[in-house]
Amino acid sequence: MTLDPACLAYPRRSRGMDHDLYPWSNLFARAPIAWPGGKSVAVAIVVSLEWFPILAADTPFRAPGHMQTAYPDFRHYTARDYGTRVGFYRLLDAFAKAGATVSVAVNAAIATRYPTIVHDIVAAGHEIVAHSTDMNGTIATGLAEEDERALITASLDTLERVSGTRPVGWHSIARSQSWATPRLLVEAGVKYMLDWVNDDLPFRMTTSAGGIVNLPLNHELSDRQIITVQQQSADSYAQQMRDAHGWLAAEAAASGGRMLPLHVTPYIMGLPYRIGAFEALLSWLAAQPETWFASAGNIVAEANSCI
Helix, strand or coil: CCCCHHHHCCCCCCCCCCCCCCCCCCHHHCCCCCCHHHCCEEEEEEEEECCCCCCCCCCCCCCCCCCCCCCCCHHHHHHHHHHHHHHHHHHHHHHHHHCCCCEEEECHHHHHHCHHHHHHHHHCCCEEEECCCCCCCCCCECECHHHHHHHHHHHHHHHHHHHCCCCCEECCHHHCCCCCHHHHHHHCCCCEECCCCCCCCCEEEEECCEEEEECCCCHHHEHHHHHHHCCCCHHHHHHHHHHHHHHHHHHHHHHCCEEEEEEECHHHHCCCCCHHHHHHHHHHHHHCCCEEECCHHHHHHHHCCCC
16 A cells, blocks of 8 residues: 555654754753852742643543543542642642742632632742643644634633732643644743743743743653652652752753752642652752752743843
8 A cells, every 4th residue: 555645744844943943952052051149950849730620621632630530530530629728738838948939830720719729829929820721721733723822811811810910931731732832822921931841941932923931841850750650659759859959960060050840739749648758858959059949930030141
């Protein structure tokens, strides 16, 4: 059987990156970056604060962590709800103990259903990042552009109304984007996103609507990947983060500042048999002379002059 020639056609194939959002760049050949106070490792903690509808949508795809058994899936629904009722407040306490300022990627449905949580984030001095409308609000090519634009706008508008400040950062569900997403985010006034994972420092993208910065939130360093997918313990997670910090600090001594992103999930890390290991990790990070705890927005602001 002869292969249809159309199967070999790829409209975005080109020399280099197959897109024109940014050029390839060697991290070790760039001008060194410096963080405030002489610190060399910016620790960016991002919490995904999510609301899962009990009836999952599979268009354009089902979000990781969504409902898994026959409707109504009370087991997974209530396990996720544990994160908003209990786990997130354990994380807030842990951040306060360590003196860490963090970013919280918030579904707009959280702000609508549980506005007290959003008020508590703001009162603690943490940053709110827009994280779609709810966990049915996934993005991929195939989603109509007007629907994606409406989803972005609804998320930003709702979070601004409840928090009092319009988010300037965006984190897509599962870090998934369409070809249009960077441009649509720029059009919506978003300054940075957390979706592309191909670096250890923020980098700048260019779209037809203007520029946007990407802060890489590496999924290999997330509690979902290490604890849920790889089935490792919280102690193993903490050791891996310490190892990563040590490696990045050594690189920074030779090549300039680095960034360690910690992506945590309240219903995963906030459980009583894991939170102790996480608190100990934060205490250890705070004691390292290289550590600068900072929100994603603050890291982007500091990096802007160097990228």
